[in-house]
Amino acid sequence: MYPTIPQVKHFDLTNGSTVFKLNDHPKVTLRSERDDPRLERHCRRAYPGMDFRREIGGTGYALHISSKDSLVVELTDEELTALAGHKEGYLLTVQGSETSIRAMDAAGLFYGMQTLLQLMDQNADLPDLTIIDYPDTACRCMNYDLRQTHSTPEKLVSYLADFARYKVNAVLIEYEDKFPFAAYPEFVHPKHALSEEQFKELQRMAHEYFIEIIPLQQCFGHLEYVLRLDGYKHLRETEKSTGEICPSRPETYALITTLLGEMMDRHPNSRYIHLGCDEVYSLCECMICQERYDGVRERAFISFLNRLIAFAVSRGKTPIFWHDMLHKCPEEELKHLDSRGVAMIWLYNGRNIEAETTELFEKFSRIGLKVMGAPAVRSFDGAEHQNYPVIVNRVDNLLQWTKAAEKLGIDCMVATNWTGPFSLGVPYGIFETTWYLMLLHADLSWNRWSDTGGYMDRFLSVFHGISPEVAHGKIGSYRIEDYYEIIWRLLDEVHKNKEYAELIGVMRGFEEATDRTPAIHKYAYRWEMYPGDAAERRSLLNQYQRNRRGREKVRPRMMTTLERYQPVDMAEHYVKSRFYLHDYLERTLYHEMGMTMDD
Incomplete structure (x- = not known):
């Protein structure tokens, strides 16, 4: 089965040897039971170079894409039975040089389009197939x-x-x-x-x-x-x-x-x-x-x-x-x-x-x-x-x-x-x-x-453009809960939505840079136990300097990254909330102890 999110319910590959490949000027026919201008606009966004024809009438909604002129026919009795009682469901077929989407309502046709676009985004050619799909939750x-x-x-x-x-x-x-x-x-x-x-x-x-x-x-x-x-x-x-x-x-x-x-x-x-x-x-x-x-x-x-x-x-x-x-x-x-x-x-x-x-x-x-x-x-x-x-x-x-x-x-x-x-x-x-x-x-x-066991592979493929072979080849095995542990390690392989993977990488860098703070407190305690001991002070200073260098490196990266998504003052608020304790300790405890970056 080809990866999709959500995973389609019924997916059948037929034995046809031909493949569907969208050419530069596909012929697209949209038939609507009643006029819904949204569907035409979505067609024009999805297939900007198409020859487009719209028809109003009949039962249900249908979209036909072909390299040649053809008519969209009424839903057959078999198709009506397959979709009966399934609001927002759709039937997607690919056969040779043609593909069609049938639905009982406009939303169903729209969702069928989203599945087709996901499939074509990952595959230049599609084999003959049939998909029957509908939601479990309204x-x-x-x-x-x-x-x-x-x-x-x-x-x-x-x-x-x-x-x-x-x-x-x-x-x-x-x-x-x-x-x-x-x-x-x-x-x-x-x-x-x-x-x-x-x-x-x-x-x-x-x-x-x-x-x-x-x-x-x-x-x-x-x-x-x-x-x-x-x-x-x-x-x-x-x-x-x-x-x-x-x-x-x-x-x-x-x-x-x-x-x-x-x-x-x-x-x-x-x-x-x-x-x-x-x-x-x-x-x-x-x-x-x-x-x-x-x-x-x-x-x-x-x-x-x-x-x-x-x-x-x-x-x-x-x-x-x-x-x-x-x-x-x-x-x-x-x-x-x-x-x-x-x-x-x-x-x-x-x-x-x-x-x-x-x-x-x-x-x-x-x-x-x-x-x-x-x-x-x-x-x-x-x-x-x-x-x-x-x-x-x-x-x-x-x-x-x-x-x-x-x-x-x-x-x-x-x-x-x-x-x-x-x-x-x-x-x-x-x-x-x-x-x-x-x-x-x-x-x-x-x-x-x-299939939640395969969700990570589907997500990496659909959302980030990383094939399971590439991901497993670099990371090895992983589970559904491992996303935040691995995506920053796959940055070079990310082809889609890379900015989100980079954001997670920055947040990961912040945590790595600041996770030594508890260790500093332990060494500060030892310094209080052994005041004046040169080895104790050097040990404490080493911990402090590593932590501060990491924080100073990641703070501007975090701010720059957040400004992609949030108003500047909101991004500043978020960054300050993360660095507040560290900055407070810098002004108080570390200052009182004479910690510097020069020693």
Whole structure:
């Protein structure tokens, strides 16, 4: 089988001896059941030198590419049967000098085009073949978290096309203060909020590539960008609650529903609104809430959440909320929850994702609540300073969630990709280091029976243009969890997306340059034990000088690399967060000890 991401479901090579090779002026015919100008535009991007003909009518959607004139015929009964019930599925055939893609909907035809383009990108000639392919998960979603350092708006827009190449059809966006709020301009970030033009371009590009934007507006917790302002501190649950709003104060509902209303109005094509509502740590701690809800945290939570659900439904949206505040909710309280909402279960660690998800799924199902799933391609993982994800945890999480989704029939899976624990924290890592894991999510959400043992080879081939023979020849054996350990060693072999491999190489260099810092502290301890000992001082100085030389070498490389992706001040913020401790020790401990580079 030829490598693709996602891996196609049914792939058959026929015995034909001819091969399909795209000439300089292919003849392309597009037939659409109903007019969808996007399909023509995608054809023109994919085959710029073609002779193009478009037809409207018939059943389904078809694309025919040939070196000679030919007609696109109706889907046969056999083809209709193969695609029946498979929204966004497609049938791709290559026979001799012709290839055709058939689908029941426009998105399916688009995804068939992406598979053909992947195959032709790796092979100048294609043998006769037949592919029948369709998604196992209806909503295959990535995540933009704009709370901490993030990619430039131009990059965020361009990545939507990249997602679509791998058959992703949704993106969950937590804008926070990067959203251009009109009702509350004081909440808008003065430098990094999306402009009206950027926001419109994000929506236009999403529609162009068959992607639904699901906006996330926090409504209960994680509201630091609101509650840090003097004019809104009185709405905190307690004075110490920098991010949790009090549901009992009259102004709260008006504030939150105004934000929600604007978010929904600005996303008219989205079926959903995500209400957030996770990690409300100080829930029901103020005296008003304690008295009103008898000190029952879940009762306070459900009461306010029900009002938000009703508001969203009244505006024609399906409201989603994070599950965690109801994880241990007693049945007698949970039964009062408005079942028109959707619980999005996020479980990021542990060996029992399937069992835990099943328990929660059944618990929510008993009150008629639908469930969505959320693994993580990057999360806390006990390591706040991550230059790239903790891959062993993330791969395991994605694989476990795939089994849970198959067992429970979960039809929406979001690959959460957090930039930090919250907006007042330190950034985790760079979005562009997560492509390997994001595409694993795309692979598994489309095809739950994908060959994960061969995923690394497929990724290296499709995303980086490195054949398995070349990769294994240089590295030897490797497993699915080894990507960040090997890609920087394959830089000379990378033919595509090299900038991402270089970024990982720079981050790897930073870690190598700074991993001696704990050793310096050990030698500093010995110097305190043996003050004045020349050998002890020399040993300490050697460690210090090696570490500092490495840091001084990698810092400008890191900054230059990050400026490819982020606004300059965001890149500076990220670099400072990584070097802060080392710079602090330089100003204090090392200075007091008389450490220099001259000795």
